[in-house]
Amino acid sequence: MKLYTAIAAVALSAASAVSAFAxxxxxxxxxxxxxxxxxxxxxxxxxxxxxxxxxxxxxxYKGNYEETLTAGIAAFRGGQQPDIIQVFDAGSATIxxxxxxxxxxxxxxKANGGSFDSADYISGVRNFYADDAGxxxxxxxxxxxxxxxxxxxxxxxxxxxxxxxxxEFQTVTAPALKAAGYIPMAQSHTxxxxxxxxxxxxxxxxxxxxxxxxxxxxxxxxxxxxIKSHFKAVKGWIDDGSFGFYGAGWADNQTPFENGEVAxxxxxxxxxxxxxxxxxxxxxxxxxxxxxxxxxxxxxxxxGGAALFxxxxxxxxxxxxxxxxxxxxxxxxxxxxxxxxxxxxxxTNAAYELxxxxxxxxxxxxxxxGIKQLALPGGDNTKxxxxxxxxxxxxxxxxxxxxxxxxxxxxxxxFATIEEDANKLLARFAKTQG
Amino acid sequence: MKRAQxxxxxxxxxxxxxxxxxxxxxxxxxxxxxxxxxFFLEDPFGFGSTFVGFDNYYDAVTGSEYLNTARFTLxxxxxxxxxxxxxxxxxxxxxxxxxxxxxxxxxxxxxxYAIAPxxxxxxxxxxxxxxxxxxxxxxxxxxxxLKLGVNYWDTAFAMVxxxxxxxxPINFIFFLAGLQSIPRPVRExxxxxxxxxxxxxxxxxxxxxxxxxxxxxxxxxxxxxxxxFGILDILFKGEPANNPITLVYKVFLDGFRGNDxxxxxxxxxxxxxxxxxxxxFQFRFMERRVHYN
Numbered sequence: 001m002k003l004y005t006a007i008a009a010v011a012l013s014a015a016s017a018v019s020a021f022a023x024x025x026x027x028x029x030x031x032x033x034x035x036x037x038x039x040x041x042x043x044x045x046x047x048x049x050x051x052x053x054x055x056x057x058x059x060x061y062k063g064n065y066e067e068t069l070t071a072g073i074a075a076f077r078g079g080q081q082p083d084i085i086q087v088f089d090a091g092s093a094t095i096x097x098x099x100x101x102x103x104x105x106x107x108x109x110k111a112n113g114g115s116f117d118s119a120d121y122i123s124g125v126r127n128f129y130a131d132d133a134g135x136x137x138x139x140x141x142x143x144x145x146x147x148x149x150x151x152x153x154x155x156x157x158x159x160x161x162x163x164x165x166x167x168e169f170q171t172v173t174a175p176a177l178k179a180a181g182y183i184p185m186a187q188s189h190t191x192x193x194x195x196x197x198x199x200x201x202x203x204x205x206x207x208x209x210x211x212x213x214x215x216x217x218x219x220x221x222x223x224x225x226x227i228k229s230h231f232k233a234v235k236g237w238i239d240d241g242s243f244g245f246y247g248a249g250w251a252d253n254q255t256p257f258e259n260g261e262v263a264x265x266x267x268x269x270x271x272x273x274x275x276x277x278x279x280x281x282x283x284x285x286x287x288x289x290x291x292x293x294x295x296x297x298x299x300x301x302x303x304g305g306a307a308l309f310x311x312x313x314x315x316x317x318x319x320x321x322x323x324x325x326x327x328x329x330x331x332x333x334x335x336x337x338x339x340x341x342x343x344x345x346x347x348t349n350a351a352y353e354l355x356x357x358x359x360x361x362x363x364x365x366x367x368x369x370g371i372k373q374l375a376l377p378g379g380d381n382t383k384x385x386x387x388x389x390x391x392x393x394x395x396x397x398x399x400x401x402x403x404x405x406x407x408x409x410x411x412x413x414x415f416a417t418i419e420e421d422a423n424k425l426l427a428r429f430a431k432t433q434g
Numbered sequence: 435m436k437r438a439q440x441x442x443x444x445x446x447x448x449x450x451x452x453x454x455x456x457x458x459x460x461x462x463x464x465x466x467x468x469x470x471x472x473f474f475l476e477d478p479f480g481f482g483s484t485f486v487g488f489d490n491y492y493d494a495v496t497g498s499e500y501l502n503t504a505r506f507t508l509x510x511x512x513x514x515x516x517x518x519x520x521x522x523x524x525x526x527x528x529x530x531x532x533x534x535x536x537x538x539x540x541x542x543x544x545x546x547y548a549i550a551p552x553x554x555x556x557x558x559x560x561x562x563x564x565x566x567x568x569x570x571x572x573x574x575x576x577x578x579x580l581k582l583g584v585n586y587w588d589t590a591f592a593m594v595x596x597x598x599x600x601x602x603p604i605n606f607i608f609f610l611a612g613l614q615s616i617p618r619p620v621r622e623x624x625x626x627x628x629x630x631x632x633x634x635x636x637x638x639x640x641x642x643x644x645x646x647x648x649x650x651x652x653x654x655x656x657x658x659x660x661x662x663f664g665i666l667d668i669l670f671k672g673e674p675a676n677n678p679i680t681l682v683y684k685v686f687l688d689g690f691r692g693n694d695x696x697x698x699x700x701x702x703x704x705x706x707x708x709x710x711x712x713x714x715f716q717f718r719f720m721e722r723r724v725h726y727n
Contacts, residue, residue: 070690076480097477101479245584246564246584247583248583248674249671252564252583252671255564389692392688392691392692395691395692398674398675399676401676402586402676417498424493428475431475431484432484
């Protein structure tokens with residue numbers, strides 16, 4: 001009898017607890033932000049929960065980008081999907097291609113009582129997670145772009161300035177830095193920096209059908225002379241000591257720069273916050289170099305990073321909560337805080353203006369480089385790219401680039417393999433959508 | 435021979451139900467799903483799927499790197515199985531004759547067994563790190579620039595070394611137990627007949643250890659094929675690039691990272707068949723040469 005009383009008491013208190021919170025709609029947010037970034041994500045969520053009492057967001061860390069997407073897919077198939085999932089650039093074709101997996105951010109915001117104008121978003125940001133017509137499907141969240149960091153001591157010692165073009169790097173900067181005892185340059189993500197953004201910086205088409213945004217068969221256009229001569233040059237630089245290649249791992253290439261062995265490092269604009277804490281020497285950043293022989297009008301780069309997607313199959317109340325959170329997240333104050341704490345770019349013009357007004361870029365000019373580079377004049381091929389199975393395509397690139405740099409394969413052969421393997425993967429992906 | 439009979443004939447099957455249902459749920463069901471999935475190209479979210487017949491198998495086997503990966507997997511498995519067995523046997527034979535402090539010595543040798551594969555991989559990364567790794571420094575002393583993650587062969591060397599190191603203790607435990615079960619009179623008789631230690635080992639000890647060795651061979655081959663996954667994943671830091679990978683790692687890459695469920699399923703079915711063939715081969719041809727008592 002006592003047991004029944006206890007159970008009844010527990011049930012009763014649970015019921016009253018539910019009714020007390022019936023007003024609050026709880027939503028979950030699966031993300032891939034570990035370490036310091038995860039702390040900032042929690043802070044944003046706490047601030048949102050404290051700012052009002054109708055909604056409560058629960059952020060859950062699900063591992064790295066790939067693990068988060070895979071967990072989200074498994075959960076979706078089991079009907080247990082979160083309200084919001086963070087999906088990275090290379091995975092965006094997978095989630096957007098699955099018609100019915102997500103609600104477009106633009107539709108969600110419009111349906112839940114609010115105006116939405118994509119022109120509020122920074123030009124380099126607004127198209128990447130949009131459809132061909134420009135409707136925003138993913139809400140850009142942590143957005144960064146590759147920029148060139150340089151060790152100011154090293155530049156002074158060698159008596160050079162950071163190169164604007166690769167021609168300048170090859171003839172002036174690299175020899176001077178080498179003579180000063182430095183490895184002139186390294187970079188941390190060959191597919192992202194030397195492929196995707198190489199295309200964008202030079203306004204070269206990366207795939208058919210509007211870089212994959214449009215209808216029809218998508219074929220990769222990576223096997224072209226401009227990028228092949230770039231890789232031939234890089235291989236030459238590695239051989240004569242003008243360039244350091246430390247493998248496909250991000251940190252392995254960043255560490256030599258932090259140790260002061262490498263004078264210039266191509267990394268993410270989002271690396272800025274971390275670098276300011278670890279690096280002992282004065283450093284700054286500037287735009288990614290371009291080949292004058294390819295273009296005289298270099299264009300903006302793509303964003304990298306990830307976006308938040310509102311997953312389908314949720315109740316009206318939860319969708320409303322998600323919309324409210326998106327609105328909170330893209331408010332200038334939150335964006336500025338995110339930008340300041342992490343180094344990722346603010347995604348709206350209003351947040352950018354707020355950061356400028358607050359003097360953020362007077363204190364740390366390098367923090368502005370990413371945004372300025374994203375806001376450079378664009379072209380037909382600089383909105384982004386959308387290709388299925390792109391994670392494997394990047395793996396293929398990493399594999400073949402490794403072979404080029406170690407001398408196992410010629411540049412021409414490696415790019416022929418990349419084109420062939422990537423197109424096979426794209427054709428396979430097209431079939432999964434059938 | 436008299437057969438034991440239960441009075442209720444269904445009762446033994448009832449007793450088997452828990453075990454059988456576990457096998458069915460955790461092995462046969464996923465295996466059947468993999469076989470079914472290998473004939474489809476499916477949208478990861480489960481919206482669309484196309485029946486493609488044997489296309490997934492064809493695409494997998496004709497992939498530009500598949501044969502290289504398969505060849506590497508064979509060599510890797512052979513090296514890991516051979517070295518972890520050989521070194522463990524050597525250590526066990528030596529530990530068997532230690533008199534003073536034998537327990538401490540053995541415990542120290544078994545210790546490593548408690549280390550989880552990903553931790554072993556982390557230790558491997560520390561040892562082979564490009565900037566601070568002691569093994570990298572050691573190779574540097576001899577004028578060799580060892581580059582984990584950049585040079586194909588250097589990474590392969592690190593993979594084999596860490597995998598072997600991780601597997602030696604369990605082999606050591608089994609070999610030591612095997613050695614200690616060899617009856618003392620047999621050894622003493624052999625000692626009188628043959629004064630050469632080496633020859634005694636190969637004519638008396640080794641054949642008597644054969645059942646243990648055969649069991650361990652199977653365990654080690656499956657270890658090298660499948661269980662080294664945790665070590666490799668950490669050593670690659672999630673970016674395999676131009677490093678050698680094993681077939682199992684490729685299944686993971688395509689399925690979990692790439693969300694290519696069909697292709698990944700086809701590859702795992704190929705692996706299932708491979709393991710089946712290997713097991714049949716081992717039991718049909720090798721076990722005949724092994725004598726249990």
